Amino acid sequence: MNKISPQSLAAKKAKGEKFAVLTAYDATFARVVDEAGIDVILVGDSLGNVLQGHTSTLPVSVEDMCYHTACVDRGTEKALIVADLPFGSYNTIDDTLSNATALMQSGAHMVKLEGGQWLCESIRLLTERGIPVCGHLGLTPQSVNTLGGFKVQGRDEAGARRIITDAKALEDAGASLLVVECVPTELGQRLSEALTIPVIGIGAGPQTDAQVLVLHDLLGISRRIPKFVKNFLADAPDIATALENYxxxxxxxxxPGPEHSFD
Incomplete structure (x- = not known):
């Protein structure tokens, strides 16, 4: 069985083939997600919300992420596993390398960081040392307190240009993937056209190269269901079919359709 790699995802983008990404946090759900043909499993710090019951991702620790990454690794055969570096774990170069290494040793194939150009030095360091990186722009949940809440980003042209500039800088620094969250559909399309690396949207419209959802949102069991989510279990006989339908x-x-996107 061929493993999904950053290179195979880049080849999909080059051929205009979209792919699906989904979170998972344990071995059982990782197996079901993997068997549904999902190309990328994100071990997200969203586990703080959907598993631990927090109102944000901020309390999640590196130890939490390593534990759940190891669980997902045991249930996965084909999908690429991307693990979040949690809040406060990549403020310095030394912390970034140490904590990213711990996630890779736990079973991740790539780490994800939230932020713009200030991350470029860290991304270069990680990729030089064999740690692939996924960026995350737009609504960055770890920065919810500075953003003033969970709000759509890049609605004005100045904001859109800042996000595009940041995205290009992350790509130039060596990022292999980019997640863009809660931006207008037009900006999602502009980002996908501006970058050669795959852009994974969540609330970013249908024109991105891929889509990601939180597993518990997709199943309709989260405490708060965002606008950009569709409940795929509502019209499916079981969870496996819901994931395949997604x-x-x-x-x-x-x-996503217009009802799951932002103007």
């Missing part, structure tokens, strides 16, 4: 809807460009 994958197919993403690959065929049927999800």
């Amino acid at each position: 994958r197919v809807a993403v690959e065929q460009g049927e999800f």
Whole structure:
């Protein structure tokens, strides 16, 4: 069985083939997600919300992330595993390298960081040392207190240009993937066209190269369901079928629709 790699995802983008990403936090759900043909499993710090019951991702620790990454690794055969570096774990170069190394040793194939150009030195350091990186722009949940809440980003042209500039800088520094969250559909498209690396949207419209959702949101069991989410279990007989339906809807460009996107 061929493992998904950053290179195979880049090849999909080059051929205009969309792919699906989904979170998972344990071995059982990782196996179901993997068997549904999802290309990338994100071990997100969203576990703080959906597993630990917090109102934000800020309390999640590196130890939490390593534990859940190891669990997901045991249940995964094919998908690329991306693990979040949690809040406060990449403020310095030394912390970034140490904590990213711990996640990779726990089973991650790539780490994800939230932020713009200030991360470029860290991204270069990680990639030089064999640690692939996924960036995250737009609404960055770890910065919710400075953003003033969970708000759509890049609605004005100045804000959109800042995000595009940051995205290009992250790509130039060596990032292999980029997640963009809660931005207008037009900006999601502009980012996908501006970058050669795949852009993974969540609340970023249908024109990005891929889509990601939180597993518990997709199943309709989260405490708060964002606008950009569709409950795929509502019309499916079981969880496995719901995940397969999500994958197919993403690959065929049927999800997200206008009702899941921002102007």
